[in-house]
Amino acid sequence: MAFQLSGSNLGTRENRLGSITGYVGDLEDLASQSKCGTLTGCSRCFSQSSTCLSGCALGQLGGIRDVAIIHHGPAGCSATASSQYIVTNQVAAKRGVVNSSVYIGTDMDENDTIFGSTDALAEIILEVNRRYHPKAIFVSSSCATGIIGEDIDSVVDEVKEAIPVPVIAVHCEGFKSRIWATGFDISDHAVLSGIVEPPRKKQNTINFKNFYESARNEIIEMFQNFDLEPVFLYANATVEELKHLSEAVATTCICGTLGNYLGNGLEEVYGVPYIRTINPLGITGFETWLREIGRVAGKQPQVERYIEEQRNIYIPQIEAVKKELKGLKAVLGMGPGYTFEVTRVLNELGIEVVWALAWHYDKRYENGEIPPAMSYLLENDINFEASVADQQNFEVMNILNKFRPDLYLSRHPGSTVWAIKQGTPAVYVADEYMIFGYKHTLEFAHAILDTIRNRSFEQNLAKRVKLPYTDWWYQQEVGKFLEEAIS
Ligand code: SF4
Incomplete structure (x- = not known):
């Protein structure tokens, strides 16, 4: 793909990568349809709530130290600021640094939505610069500004000259993509187009x-x-x-x-x-x-020396735990970046994946190739039933009820909680480094063992919780149900 860094906007994952949020089948079929170009994805006749891409985009940008995020939209869009503020400060404190980034919502009202509010936005940008002296200012759009065609690019161009740091327009209209990971690309685009400079000297x-x-x-x-x-x-x-x-x-x-x-x-x-x-x-x-x-x-x-040294320490320990994990069955639901990576690791540990859900699926990456994790599974004849569902928990619950796996793994806490209430032991793969390298792979294997050895918590909770799912719902054939739900 040719990168167009001269503009502030970029295509959605659906348009650039052929990404989808609806599919049911298996891994081989998903990959072969991706390769031959027939994978179109499906929409649902019923859908639970999903996530706005601005959370991913502005969450990423707000983590940069000492910047300002100006979220131009109604107050509700900026609700994400509270969790952003907490996470940013906790992550900074953990490292022992101070992050003075600020997150400002412009609080568009009905009047602004009818008549526009570009003048007010320009004043807000200038005031934010005066008051906080940030190292960069990101000015984000929202659904409301997108619908009325608020020209944030022109506002940014107008005020840029008066501000000594980068001021960058960030296009975060939530309605433009069903895939919240588009927000990651939006933040990268803002950094690439507005901050990264041409190289002066190579560094290590x-x-x-x-x-x-x-x-x-x-x-x-x-x-x-x-x-x-x-x-x-x-x-x-x-x-x-x-x-x-x-x-x-x-x-x-x-x-x-x-x-x-x-x-x-x-x-x-x-x-x-x-x-x-x-x-x-x-x-x-x-x-x-x-x-x-x-x-x-x-x-x-140097790398080979390091691998040999670390293997000597960890491989015997990992092999020992593997004996206790062999034969377990797992279902998992994660973003696609982790789904197809974690299924490989589970396979490595001797755990059978019976169903994997990816919250979306990228047919190809920017270089035109199918994601490497997917290629690896196919080249090594690892296949399993799979679906693509943007955190549609009712589908997760149906699948868990059908397979009754030993374990459910997810990177999203809302998903693991429901599995536990249903009585399925679950591992919340919260930390991105939870399975990193030899040491954390060993810890991950022990975390799984701990989870499945004592199942009384899940069993007791399941006995006492009344879930909103009916027997009728659970009795639907998983494949048939998904095919019907996805038209
Ligand atoms: S940008 Fe749109 S989808 Fe995102 S929070 Fe605002 S209204 Fe909701």
């Missing part, structure tokens, strides 16, 4: 796109073995660091859904190699990923 840095840098210290320590310095993005990153992303040795990410746009953009525009392997989750993922970094950075001998 590696751009590491992640969520909350929880494994920061151990990753810094690991990369010291290869004379590389990771720059974690975007939580706690500084605007100055972002300016120099084009000077890195490579870009990598903990999740392909999260890092795909930035990685491909930096590669295409500035020639920074994007590490396009399966992700560093589980043993195979970690080794494949690290070897590719070693190849790109010219550090293969």
